[in-house]
Amino acid sequence: MSILSKLLLDSYLIRRSFSLLAPRCGPVPFKVKNSMTGKLETVTPTHSPNLTWYCCGPTVYDSAHMGHAYTYVQFDIIRRILQQFGGYNVVFMMNITNIDDKIIQRAQAMKGQRQGSEALSTERSDQAKSDWLSVANKYEREFFDDMRSLGIMDPTIVADVTRHMPQIILFVEDLLKKGLAYVVDDGSVYFDAKAYGRGGKFRQTLDPSFMRPDEMSTKKRSPADFALWKGAKSNEPSWPVPFSPIPGRPGWHIECSTLASHFLGSKIDLHSGGMDLTFPHHENEEIQCCAFHDVDRWVSHWMHTGHVVLDDDTKMSKSLKNYVTIKDFLASDDPQAFRIFCMQHHYRSNCRFSEKSTKAAISTYARWMTFLNNADFYHLGVFDHLVGEIDDRAMFAKLTEVQERVSFHLFNDFDVPEAMQALSELVDQVYPIILNPERPKISRLDKAMPLSGAVPAVANYLNKFLLNLGVTMPIRANLFNMIVDAGGASDFGSVRSALDLDVAKLMDDVIRFRSAVRGEARRGKKARSRVNLLKYCDELRDNLLKTGISVKDHGNDCASWDYVKKTRKVNSVDYKKQLFIILTMIWAMLKTTTVLSVTTLLKLLLTRSRSKLALFQLN
Incomplete structure (x- = not known):
């Protein structure tokens, strides 16, 4: 196939692949x-493509734990699937239970700690x-910060119980x-299950073991009855009501029912929570x-x-x-x-x-990030001497198959694990092709052959x-994905700040500079100069690793870089430290080199980054 024919074919296949990422007409x-x-x-949402979703929020008496994190991250993933892939306008509502026995007890305990043996009963009700x-x-x-x-x-909507007391009453x-x-x-007021006369939706018979202690009252007419309103005890917060001379506060279940009905109406498309809320909370x-x-x-x-x-095998819980x-x-x-x-x-x-399970997630995350970086470097020409032969037709066919599998699994009860399995198979198939050390080195002339169009399509889809599912990326190698993402659903610019992009471009230039110095050092005739330059290149690599940047040499005077400390929270101060180390090592190279002129080395480093260095005020 001629070079022109291959370019035309790649152009067609890339456009076809990217069209599969575009939003469909109407919701999925x-x-x-x-x-x-x-x-x-x-x-079938009542007002499609608008979808109403109520999610039970926390009772805010203590710090949230990883059990809560699992529930709310899972619902966030599903919400993103519906919005980003499904084309739905999701109205996502959550309540905050800010009045409850546990909150009152926590306040009493905290007051006891502050005042020693002084009893709460001596305090005024307003206090x-x-x-x-x-x-x-x-x-x-703290919950929303977490x-x-x-x-x-x-x-979309957050509703505190105490701000909607008139609606509850x-x-x-x-x-x-x-x-x-x-x-x-x-x-107190109880719902009369016998008068209602209909069986439960989740459970047809009552199991008292699922009921909270505050619902096991002897004042109820039937064990199936549950509290709508609780008469206040001494020195508890309370609100006056027209149906009793005794003030009180809401029962557990009435809060969600009232708030959801007030904002979302008499029919809700989705309602969610942890499985422990199925009965009796969601039943009632x-x-x-x-x-x-x-x-x-x-x-x-x-x-x-x-x-x-x-x-x-025990459940993670506060109790x-x-x-x-x-x-x-x-x-x-x-x-x-954790999201992975x-x-x-x-x-x-x-x-x-x-x-073990968290390490498996970290491994998957690291592998996919490395693949995306290497796909970028592939198109920068870094791996020209390593890449294998790529059958674009076969690769695009595999990509299309994976896209169809992913779409099916995402909209079939949100089966994200199966969608990820399909993507893993795709990455495993492409990875060896773009980084194949077994392939013989090719000449510079052979590098004129066009690169594969399937590799960027796979990388872009991943x-x-x-x-779209909320996994943010470390800094990537170049702007390729920002270019191809212009017509997609994701706002890529919101993921990378301008500072991130400047650092990424700077790192590209630093690696080019280091590769050029290493190449000249290896070809230089003066032994001492060669040793010094290679030594400083190694020291630069080692110092970058300490800041979380891994430099990998691939032979033929080329290298790549990647972030390796995935748990590290990088901020602008960290960037300044990293840049200070980079520039210090480069200055040391410049002072000792006799292989290249200072002007040439500076040109290698600052060709595209001269204006960007002004962003960093090193003190």
Whole structure:
């Protein structure tokens, strides 16, 4: 095949491949295993392509742990699939339970620690209220800080319980007027399951072992009844109500029902939470909302995540005190690797949180990042003497097959692990071709042959897949993906700051400079000069490694670089330190070299980066 024919074929195949990444006309149909029915069902949003989704939020009395992280990262991945791949406008709502027995108890415990043996009963009610509210506000702020550190998108709507007390009271009043609830002598209100007369949706019979202690009241007419409103105890926060002379506060289930109904209406497309909320929380939510809205089905489809379990198969939970907080985890581990860990588990399955499983996720993340970097270097010509023969037709056929498999799995109950398996097979097939040390070296003349168009198509597809699912990238080798991403769904510019791009370009020039110096040193005639130059090249490589940058020599005076410290949080101060080391080593080379002129070496380094160095104010 002539060079011109190959270029034309590559151009056609690349355009065809990229067209598969473009948004479709209209949203993509998807299926979910409905926790209520146990069946795989096609979701048809009420107002498609707009989709309403309510997710149970935290009770903010303590720091969130990795069990919470697993649940909310999984839902963030699903939300991104629907938005980025599916074409849906997702209205994602979350509540914040900021009044609860656990919050009150935590406030009492904290006050006891501050005041020693002084009893809470000696404090005024307004002071007690201030204490519990400050506890709730503190942990609500911490929760959202943790979520953002994990790369989780903010909800479309966030609703605190205490800011919507009038709506909750009206909801309870409505059920009382319909004869579906009753007031007891302590001011509490219970839903009347017998008067409602319909069986449960998740469980047909009541299992008291699933009920919270505060719901095991002797004042109830039936064990199946549950609290809508709780009469206040002494010195507890409370709100006046028209249906009782005794003030009180909401029950557990009424909060989510009222807030979701207030913002999303009488029919919700998706409702989610951890599997431990299925019964009684979601059961009772569905029952009281069907009663309130006078409908047979309030939520169209329910989704529940599995648990995080430890090596001894116990669930990670605060009650067992076997948890790791998100803040403690992020102090030493990478949120991107944890996202990959979540992507390796189906959202409905339990996951084993162990050193072995997290290392497997880190390995996958590192391999894919290295592949993307090497794909960039392939097109920079770094691996010209290593690349194998590439059958573009076969490679594009494989890419198309993988794209179809990925699409099927993503919209078939959000089976991300199977989609990742398909991508791994694709990477494993391309990787040996672009970095093949067994291939004989080719001459400079042979380098005029055009490169493969399949390699950038594969790299671009993997890159977009990861970005669309919230996996952010370390600095990449060049701007290739920014160019091809212009018509895609991802805003690549939001992932890399201008500073990141400048550092990446600078690193490209530094590696070119180092390669040129090494090449001249190896060809130089003066032994001392050769030794000094090679020594400084090695020292530059070693110093860069200490900052988290790995330099790899590939022969024929070419090299590549990559970030190796994936857990390191890099900021502008780190960049200044890295650049200071780079420039110090280069200056040492310039002072000792007799092989190249200072002007030539500076030109090699600053050809494209002269204006960029002004960004760094080294003090």
